[in-house]
Amino acid sequence: MEELFTLTPACDTVLTYMKTLVNNTYQVLRCLRGAGVVSGQNLSRRLGISRVGVWKHVQELRRQGYCIESSPTGYRLLSAPDLLLPGEFPGWEDRIYHFHEVDSTMRIARELARGDAEEGTLVLAESQSQGRGRLDRVWLSPPGGIYLTLVTRPKISPALATRVSLVASVSVATALRENLGVPACVKWPNDVLVGGRKVCGILAEMEAEPDAVRYINIGIGVNVNTPADPQLPAAVSLVELVGRPVDRREVTMRIVTDLLRRLRELTSASCLNIWRELSGTIGREVCVRQDNETICGVAVDIQESGALVVQAADGRRTAVVAGDCTYEGT
Known part of the structure; x- marks a missing residue:
């Protein structure tokens, strides 16, 4: 699925149908990867769909940007697009x-x-x-x-x-x-x-x-x-x-x-x-800005919860759960 959409409860059936189509399309792609020329008849038999169905899935892959060569002997995948398909x-x-x-x-x-x-x-x-x-x-x-x-x-x-x-x-x-x-x-x-x-x-x-x-x-x-x-x-x-x-x-x-x-x-x-x-934070002089205060000192550890432990100059330690952390060089 590649278009913008807004999900609603009524979309469930449509999405299931679309997923089925997607799976069939990518089964064709798997068969073509690294296989040289694969005949339409071979693809039809392996995937349990008609040759017309194979052709439609090839067209969908081309639409997505895959370069697929057609010849009298079958289909061959030449290249894939630089996309996270x-x-x-x-x-x-x-x-x-x-x-x-x-x-x-x-x-x-x-x-x-x-x-x-x-x-x-x-x-x-x-x-x-x-x-x-x-x-x-x-x-x-x-x-x-x-x-x-x-x-x-x-x-x-x-x-x-x-x-x-x-x-x-x-x-x-x-x-x-x-x-x-x-x-x-x-x-x-x-x-x-x-x-x-x-x-x-x-x-x-x-x-x-x-x-x-x-x-x-x-x-x-x-x-x-x-x-x-x-x-x-x-x-x-x-x-x-x-x-x-x-x-x-x-x-x-x-x-x-x-x-x-x-x-x-x-x-x-x-x-x-x-x-x-x-970590590039532990051992650094840090300042952590929160809504109502800024806590500065040396970041000495993190707690089991993930909170950052900051030690002030007087030795007092504060566990900071959230905030905007800055230190020299960042």
């Missing part, structure tokens, strides 16, 4: 909602989560017109970046929800380090930095009962192949860091699969230990 994530097609442009992936994911979308449902956009970060700040979302929201349903107490953002930042930093060799670090509460410049922002949104989480949607925006903006010197993109275009599909899949794995270990001490190892 469901077909670029084999095995995940039926849980991905892709948009060329959307106001906000968080809005779409919120409606999906309220409609009982399963954990692992992923909303992807090539660009956003109303992307937002923490404190309702604008997150510029031009083509070339990764803009996603992942629906999660962790079985945790709402008191541990802060850990989700920490774990998400670890997944992003780990992906950039291991896939690209980029020395990414995490900044409390939910940013990923390289050399003090922001490469990724994370936003988590929760709906919960007093004793249980209903869902936590995790929004992630990564500057990937976006050009440098002189007006945003505190930001950096991966293409600047590695000196070549980066495969967005590979980075997206690595982040999402790593994050889902880490969320299963959310209540263990190890998830916080890894954050500490990757």
